[in-house]
Structure formats: C-alpha cells, structure tokens
Amino acid sequence: MLALLTLTVALLVIMVVSVSFGSREVGLDDILAALAGSTDGFDHGAVARRIPRTWMAVIAGAGLAVSGAVMQGVTRNPLADPGILGVTTGASLAVVIGLAWFGLASATSYILVAIIGAGATATFVYIVGSLGRDGATPLKLALAGAATAAALSSFVTAVVLPRQDIAEGAVSWQIGGVGGATAASISTVGPFLAVGFAICLLMAKGLNTLALGDELAAGLGERVGRTRAIAAFGAVVLAGAVTAVTGPIAFVGLVVPHVCRLVAGPDHRWLLPLSALGGGILLTAADVLGRVVARPEEIDVAIITAIIGAPVFIAIVRRHKVRAL
C-alpha cells in the first residue's frame, strides 16, 4: 500500500517535471497559465506540446510494463519483455505493411493491425521457443525472440526503404518515441489500453496460481491453458496498442516488473498496478532525460530505455544459474 502511494506521488512529480523541463525551460506560472488553456507565446506553446507527450509517456510506459509483467508470468520466464520477444517489432511490421500496401488511414486501424501483428509474433515466438523436451526455457524464448525481432526489423527496413512517403516517419517504426503524441492519438489508444489493463488485472489471480507450476495449478482447479491464453491476449493488446502509437520500445517491460517484484513480492494483484505506475515513471523519466541531455535536440525514448534496460537484462542473465534460466 505504501509502495503504491509512493509510486503515485513519484509519478505525479515526474509528470510535472516532464511538463516543465525540455529544450526550453518554463516557469511555474507559465505552466499554470498554459494548463488553463492559454497558448500565448513560445512558453505556453511548448507546455501545450508537452502535455500530450507526458500523458503518452505515462500510458505507454504503464502498458509496456504491465504487458512485460504478464508475459513474465505467462511464460514463467524472467527475461520476457514485449521488446525482447519481438512482439513490438511484429506490431511495427504489421503497421508498416498496412501503410505501404493496404492504404491504412485511420488511427484505429493502425492499432487493430498492430495488435494482430503482435499476437501473431507472440504466438510464433512462443511456439518456436517451446519446441523440444524441456519446454519454453528462458534461453530458448529469448533467442527465438531476438532472432524473430532481427528478422522482422529487416523486413520493416525492406518495406519502408523504397517508399519515400512512409519513410519520412520511418525511423519511428524502428525506434520508438513519444514526441509525436497528440491529444487525438491518446484518445484513440486509450480505450484499447483500458481493455488490455482490465484483462490483465482480471487474470492477476490466475497468474499467481500459474506461478506454482502447471500441474499444481491444474490441481488447484485453475484452467491453465485458458488462463494463459487470456492473460497473454491482454499482454498482446497492450504491447500492440502502445507500439501502434509510439513505435517499438524495448526493456521497459523487463526492468519495471523486476524492480517492482523486489519491492512488492511476486503477488500479481499488487505487481500489476505497481508495474503500471513504475512503467509510467520510467518512460516519462527516460523521455525527460532524452530531452534534457541532448539540448536543443531530443533523443528518442527507446534509445534511452535500451541503454538503461540492457544492463538490467545482463544482470538478470548473470544472476540466474544457466540451468535455471
């Protein structure tokens, strides 16, 4: 409970910071004026641009972190993350193909296509990673994910490169950012994220049972396959919807649940809400960092999360015994 409160306060603080810092520093009174709707002058304009961006970072971070936490629960694998398993790249490729060949136009159709791409990739990676006698070991899943991600991102380049019209915004389909967020994109993706969150939270109890191992869970009356499928669907909806509006962002879904587990233990009913808050904090902070470090330019948030997140990935690999991994 205390952790929940602390994280909420931290999230609010980082949101305020995100609105006030950037390429241009803005004073508190100007922020308040801008929040009240004023758009006079550069300062107010800058703040008006930063508000949707901040919200986007918060909901995208929350979505990715919950998605990662659920994927770790479903696969019982400490290295699961929508980025590492290639799910976000799959979503990205689906959107790019839709744009290039099927003339996708509406934001909602992006999101639906991205969710389909994410689902297909997740299924594929899980099947490839769980072939063989000992099932889906973390190593096999991580390798299958990394290989699939590499393949799909080659395809993304191959689709995008000849098409100048979509190549303009192409970088965002390979490296995610929240800079382009608008109030419209937030309101489009919002309902999808809400559905995803709801599914994941409803499955929290089932995920706790799954953690005991399939046989014990089945013995306790859990319908293992059904729980796994529904929870994975929720995670895929979250990852796909976020990727449709931000592009692929890796490692948020890996880092945040691990940190939250240290604080709150493995109970998914606490872990998921905490991860949502933590993900919002991490992505917003990474976005602020990206704006401040490279003034007057910006670093895409996915670059920052990779540089923060990859060492955590390596630390997890080192900590676990290879057999257990």
Place this chain on the structure above:
Amino acid sequence: MSIVRTRPHESAESSPHRAGELTPLRTPDLRAAVTTVTSARTARLRRRRIVIAVLAALVVALFATSLMVGRTFYPPADVLAVIAGHDVPGASFTVGTLRLPRACVAVLTGACFGLGGVTFQTMLRNPLASPDVIGITSGAGAAAAVAIVFFSLGGFAVSVVAVLAGVAVAMAVYLLAYRGGVAGTRLVLVGIGVAAMLNSVTYYALDKAPQWELQEAMRWLSGSLNGASWKDALPLALAMVVLGPLLLAQVRNLGALQLGDDTAAALGVRTERTRIVAILAAVGLITFATAAAGPIAFVAFLSGPIAARIVGPRGSMLIPAALVGSLLVLVADLAAQFAFGTKFPVGVVTGVLGAPYLVYLIIRTNRTGGVL
C-alpha cells in the same frame, strides 16, 4: 566403418596418424576395414577439394558478373581491358571506379565475415556465438557511426576506431559472461543484451546525422556497399593479408581445441595462446569488414553452418566459410541492386535471408533437444 565412429573428432587433414598405425594388421578383415576407412577418407578429401574448387569458381564467376552487369552491360573484353589499365570510353569510369571497388569490397568483407564468424563458432562450439549475434559487429558499427557523425573522422581512422571498439566489446561480453567459467548460453544472452544497447547508440548517431548523410549512415545499421571505393577496399585487403594467414596458421590447433582443452594440451597445443591469437585475428577481420561496409547482417553467422552443410562436418571450415561468405555478399549485393524495383542496402537482403535461417537453426536445435 566402426573405426571411424569411435574416433568422431578426428579431422581428415590434420590427423598425424593413419588408422593403420593404431591397429596392427593381423587378419584380412582388419585389412579390409582399413582399406574401407582410407578409401572413405580419400573420398571425403576429394569431395572437399571439389567443393572448395566449385565455391572458388562461383566466387570468380559472380565477381565477373557484378563487373559486367548494371545499368549498362559491358562485355568481358571491355572489363578485362579496364582491369589491364587501358582506357575504354564509359567503361573506365563505370567499371574501374564504381563496379570494381564495389565487387572487391564485397568479396573481401564476405571473406572476413566468414572467417571471423566460423572461428568464433568453432571455438565456442556454438553456432549462435557468432560475432553478429553476440554484439561485436554492433560494437564496431556503433563506434564507426559515432566516429563519423560526431568526430567527423574518415578513412583509416574509422577502421582503427571500429577495431578497437570491436576488441573492447568482445572482451566486455566475455568478462560479463564469466562466472567461474564461461557458459555458451550465458555468453549468447549477454551478447544479445550488449548488442541491443550498442544498436541504440547507432540509432542515436543516425538520428543526429545530417539529412544528406542519411544514406551513408544507413550503412551502419544494416551494412551497405553503396558508394564503396578503393579507400574502403585498401584497409580491408591489408587486414586480409595480415590476419588471414595468421588465422589459417592456427587451423590445426583450432581443430585440436575442439576436442576439449585437456586433450588439446595433451596433443601439445598451447591452448590459451591459440585461443587468444585466433580471437584477436577473428575480431580484427570482423571489425575491419564492419568499418568498410557496415555490419552486413548475418553473413558471419550464416557462412560457417552453410559451409559445414556443403563440405561435410569434418576438417577445417575456415576456407570454405570464407568462400561462402564472399559468395553470400556478392549474390546478396547483386540481388539488392537489381532484383527489386529499388536499390536496397546489401544488409537488408542478407538480413531477410539470414534471420529465417537463424529461426530454423533454433527450431532444429530445440527439436533435437541439443544444447544451444
């Protein structure tokens, strides 16, 4: 044939013994067995020589093709005249300045990636432990991109930076994966993490690159031969001439290392020295190639397994892998230029081809329950 099975690691060429010296010849049966073994071995050797010759011929043929075809076709006579130094209107520029260096860089980078990749795979006894999976090419590529975009370096300086970065990354991955011994699986996973980090450094450098350098910068993401010139080919040729023989001189010792460290030491191999020389030479080749053409996706990873598939699993894979690497890059570059409406960077083609093979390899290893 049973004699062959009991000595599964013996390599056809490097074995100091003949089977007949191990077992005294007493009965006609044994003599017949020895004949079978020797003839099988000769057959293998012959097949190996034929395969290598065919591969080399293919490389030469494709090299010639890539000099002749393009927007304008030049007949072999024109191409030969240009190479001989005569002045042929039109062809002198197109072939001499554009196509020849490009084809040379293609052959050399392919050979470097093939050699370096197969050395890693052999030494770590794991096809996934190739330099492009465990982050070494990403490191060299990131360093080169940063050197070019932020420090405006060019030419040989970029190669030096890339080589240093590649060696540093190789050491870092090794040390990070070290916990009372290096497990191959941990090394691969650590490498994947390191590669992710370094790739985002490359993305950052690209993001900062001025618009007109973007095409140039794309090279550091996927590898490209567009705009390859003699300036790129020269350091590469130098690296090949110096490091290639160094690596090839270790063939026998590397073969012994595959039997395990203890056995190798008992056979008189200085294991640590062999390993260090081979790794440094391999990293050098890989990073020089990356500095010249970018991290051409999966060539280092693919060459070894493909070579093993064609030649058969015995004997050293170094030369076949180098030839397969050259072949891959030449074919992929021709396809990238002419097979589609647009000119792709060569790395996109090798990436699209190579990644499914990687997935296939994982599926196959998972199915058979082998140790990855």
